[in-house]
Structures are given as C-alpha cells and as structure tokens.
Amino acid sequence: MNLSELLLELFLMPLIAFLVGLTMVLWMRRIGARIQRRVGPPFLQPLYDVVKLFGKETQISHGILHDVGIIMAMGGYIAAEMLLPVPGMDGVAAYGGIITLTYLMMVPSLGLALGVGQCANPNGSIGISRALTAMLAYDVPFVIVIFGVAYHAGSANLIEIIDLQQQAGMAGWGVVEMPLLAIAGLITLQGSLGKQPFEIYVAPAEIATGPMVEMGGKYLGGLFVMQSFQFYTAAVLYVSLFLGGGESWFELLLKSFLVVTLPLSVAYLFPRYRTEDLVRLLWKWPVMIGLLGVAFVV
C-alpha cells in the first residue's frame, strides 16, 4: 500500500480506538450502575467528561516532566493502536508483532511514573510504586500467555494469528484450542485493566487516587483518554489472540464488548487486594494455568 493510505490508516486507527474506548468506558459505568441497582450516566457522559476536563482554564503544572509524563501515557497507547490490526486496516502491524505491542503497552505506566515523580506528592508516589508493582505482577502471566499463543500459531505476527483462526472457523479459535491459556489470559486482563480486585493502585479513598492525585484539568483529560485506549487495546488484543479477530467491524465490536463485560461484571462485586496479595495471586494462578497450557501447546 502506498504512503498516503498508510498515513490515513495511522490517523484513523487511534481515532476509532478513542471513540470505541469512550463507549467502553460508558459501558463500564453502566454495568457498575446496574449492578448497584441504579441508572447509570447518560450515553455521551465520557465525552462530556473529556471535553470538560480539556476545557479547564487554569492548571498547575509541576514542571516539564509532569507534562511529558502525560504525553508518554497517551502516546504509548496511540502507538500501540497502530500495531493492532482491525478489519480493513492493518497499520504497521506487519512490521511489528506481539512483542512490540507488549512493549508499547508498558510505556504509559512508565511515563506516568515520571510525571507523578515530579509532582512530589507522597500519595502519588505510593500509588505509582504500587502501580509498577502490579504491572510487574501481571506481566509475567501475560508474557507466558503470549508465548503460548505465538508458539501455537508459529509466528509472533498478529495478522497471521488472526488469519489462522479465521481460516479454521470457529473450531480454530484460540479459546477452543488453548482453553487454559484463555483462562489465564482472562485473569491477566483483569489485572492489566486495573479493575477490582486488582485496583490497589487507584485506591480512591485510601491514597487519594494514587498517581492521579495532582492531575487536574488537562492532565486528567489525558488520563481519561488513556483509560479509553487501555480498554480498547486490551479487549481487541484478547479478541485477536483467542476469539478469532473480527471479519467485520460489527463482529469485532460485539466480541470485544463481550470480553470487556466479563471482568467488569466481576469487578464491581469485589473489594481490592493488598499489593503483596495481588502479586502472590497473579504469580500463582495465572502462571500455573498458563504454564500448563503452554505444556499442552508445546
């Protein structure tokens, strides 16, 4: 494909990711509301939130690293969207595989750590150290799951993995051929989204939302955008690895909303684990199930 098509795809993929991600954030709030027996926010609520936050007129910046941190947080995910193939647009997914995608998904947390470090608020420092510990915890089963899938498919390229599953029909889906890895992946998904019971790094009443304590106005708007990207990336990645991608947009969206519904429904019923319990849990169960799954695959 020529350059202009590529540029158009690279522009559209994050944009679509943002819009779908906003809808997923709304979906999360609606599910939480229905579980708590109340009506949730109206349909365009996340958009109102983002527009309002970016419309704040005064903000307090703690320095250049504070701003850079937010840019890194958003930029890491925007780069990740360009590597995530969706029906009709492949972006640069042919050049970078799952490994690059995983690497890019770690950049936002590190960027946020830089930004929070400059804020010099003790609540923020505690929160971000917990967030990085949690990232260490869920990355181990994440890597095991990805290794298993890549070994089974014979390549680390997402496009080939999706093609393999779609050609074999529904019997060739990852969740049918590698059920143990799919289960481990689901638990890891809950950890990487940062939902209860793995929500220690936010902890709103305990450490005043941890890393977001000094972020207001445009910074918080950037973090909201990052959250919508995070939902989208995690869901579409899981669908691509285990549920056969999507041959059309409708199928992809249906599957990713289903995938997101599962951890969210569980999340609102749980309190949160402490950091060491979280690490112990994520290093025990998903890792054991994942290793067992890899043993079946290899």
Place this chain on the structure above:
Amino acid sequence: MSLDGFTPWLQSLSDRIEGMVVTRTDLQQRRTRIDLPADHLTLLLEAAKGELGFVHLSAISCVDWIEEGAFELVYHLWSYEQNQLLSIHIRIPRDPGRYQSVVDLYRPAGFFERDIHEMFGLYFEGALDMDKFILTEWNGPPPMRKDFDSEAFVEETFGWQAYNPPWLQALTSAGGGVVTPPSEQRFSQRGEVARAPWSGSPRQPFQDDGEKG
C-alpha cells in the same frame, strides 16, 4: 469489695478526711457526690484509686460561678469492680485560677486539663503539656468564662447576610413573610424581646410562681 462494702468505706473515708460531704444522688445507689475542700483532693483520689478500684477517670468538668468568684472542678471517677460513679466537687478561687494537676495519678487527666486550660483559662501546675489544641486559631480571652460575651464578639467580628432583600421586603409589605433580626432571636441575650417560652423573664431559672408566662 462488694456493693455492701462501699458504704462503710465511704464512712471510714469521712472519718479520715475532714470537710467531706457525701450525697447519694440516685435511686439505684450508683452515683455518689462528694464535696470537699480543694486541699484534700489528692488524698481522696489516692484513697479511691488504691483502696476501692476507682481507676477510670471519665472526665474533669469545670463550672464558672462568677458571682461567687470561684471555679468548680468536678472529677468523675468510675470503678469497674464496684460499678459506682464518684463525682468529686471542689471549688477554687477564681482570681489566681491555678490548681495542681492530677496527671501523675490519672494519665488521661492531662487531656482534660489541657481542654479546661484552653476554655476557662485555669492553669494546672505540674501538667505535662498545656499547649492549645482545640482553639488553635483563637487569640481572645478564654471563651467559656461567663464574662466573655460570645454574641458581642460575633456582632463585632462577623458580618451577616443581607437579610432583607427587595423581594422579601415586597412580601412583607404585602403582609406575608416574617423576618427576625438576630437581636430579636428567641434565645438572644441582648434584645428586649428575648423571652424563653417557659418562664417570664430571660436568664432566670425555672420559677413556679403559679402563672405560666
């Protein structure tokens, strides 16, 4: 000692300490009031704590008798063994306003004495810490004394909302809406209209003079 042992102990205590007046104030015989001169307090506290297990100091209260020129300090002691409450009342002259601290006998007394020092201006000698902790932004006289007029202070320091805006004036002139300015409030101590509903004149104890005001 059981409940039966309490009354003989009180009797023996009256023999040992002079000037003590004992009143049993309730039907279940669980509260006892003791009035005694201020010098003998430590003796009584040591006796109560050591002999009959009054180890719990519930509170130290202070009353300002401005007409008599005295502060009344009340020490509330509770005994777990006896299930008895002992209220010890002493009077100290208002003028120097100093008294000794009982913090070496009862550690929580430090807290109550700090509170009384802030609110009434009484100084307790031998106390560990007399710093402010409640009224940290306060620079005026001790506010719980009866000669401190809270309402006058309020009138002077704080402003009031415009309580008669045009829309309310229109309502009042048309016969509706009632507005009471602060000095005519029912419990104000300043205005002439200040009347408590159950008796005739303000700031008087209840007098049964046959006619309900």
Place this chain on the structure above:
Amino acid sequence: MARVFDELTRFCQARSLFILHYCTGCGAIELPPVMTSRFDMERLGVSPMVTPRQADVLLVTGYVSIKTLKRVMLTYEQMGSPRYVIGICSCTVNGGMYWQSYATAKKLDEYLPVDLYIAGCMPRPEAVISGIRTLMQRIESGEADSWKEYYHNYDYYLGNQQKLFGPQWQTPVDVIGEAEQYGLLGPATRGTHTELLEQIQVPLQPLEMRL
C-alpha cells in the same frame, strides 16, 4: 466561532460536574444518599472526586469553624478554574444553629465567592439534587462566574481572611500571579491587604502536626 466553542464547553461542563468529596460539617451526611442507588446523581453526570485538583465543585456542607475555614481556603485555591462553590445547610447562609458561636464563620460569602446556597438543616437529598440542577442551569447559561470574582476582588476576600486568621495569613497559591497569567486582574485585585501579604510572605514550611 469562539462563542460556539464556549457554549459547547459550558454545555459539557454543566453535564459533568466533579464534586469534591470533602465533608466540611454535619451536612455531609446527606451526601451518601445522593451518591448511592436511591437518589443516584451519576445519572446527572456528577461524580465524586477526592482531590481538589480534580474537582470542579466544592460543597461546603455545614458550619465552617475557623479551623475548617483555613483548610477550606487552602482547598479552594488549589482547585482548577472554572470552579463552583455550593453552600449547603443554613450555617453557611447566616450562621444557622451556631449563630452565637465565637468559633464559626457566619457568612461564607465574605471569604470565598459562593455560587449557590441550599438552605435547610440538613436539606434532604432531593433538595441537594435540585440545587445541583440549578447550578447546572446557571453554568449552562453562563451566570456561574464567581471564580472570576475571586481574582477580581482578591483584596476584599484577603482582607476578611486576614481579619479572622491574623495578619500572618498566607497560602501556597500565588493568586495574583495566577490572575496576571490568565488575564483576570481587576482594579480591585490589589489593595492594602495584598500589600500586607506581600510584606510578610515567606517560603512556607511544612505544617507541624502535634496531638
């Protein structure tokens, strides 16, 4: 064109209010019913946020003692504009039940600009929601500009604060600097009280907490 953008921003600001979950006085007990299932406020777009940097609305619920008022001022100045203040309960209106007390502030309007008062002792959750909806209407129509008043009349507010807290009163926030940066200086921003502040301003030490 800029006006359309402003209208859109105000529309979104009205529909997504972040209240600061800072329970000042006894009126705060009416906030949990407003937030939970029965009188759900999330359907109006209102969510609780925990730090002043993230919040738009400061709910002063209940009486403000002088101690609390100091902390409320520190909190208010840390919030990002546009910010709104709702005074809930009668104690913020005219002293309420504690009008004779030497330790509570009577008229909240003297110390920081207030957008809306909700009277009651305590107002029921329905009254609180009705008040929030009134605030939303005012934001949408552009009347809720009291945060600008703080910058325009900073001298008046600072004077009242100094009367209560003493002449050594200062906050970490440089209000005049912010007003200059964002073009909100007015003729009444500087005055005798700000001169006094400039004389005594020293770099702040961390607060010493003792019990």
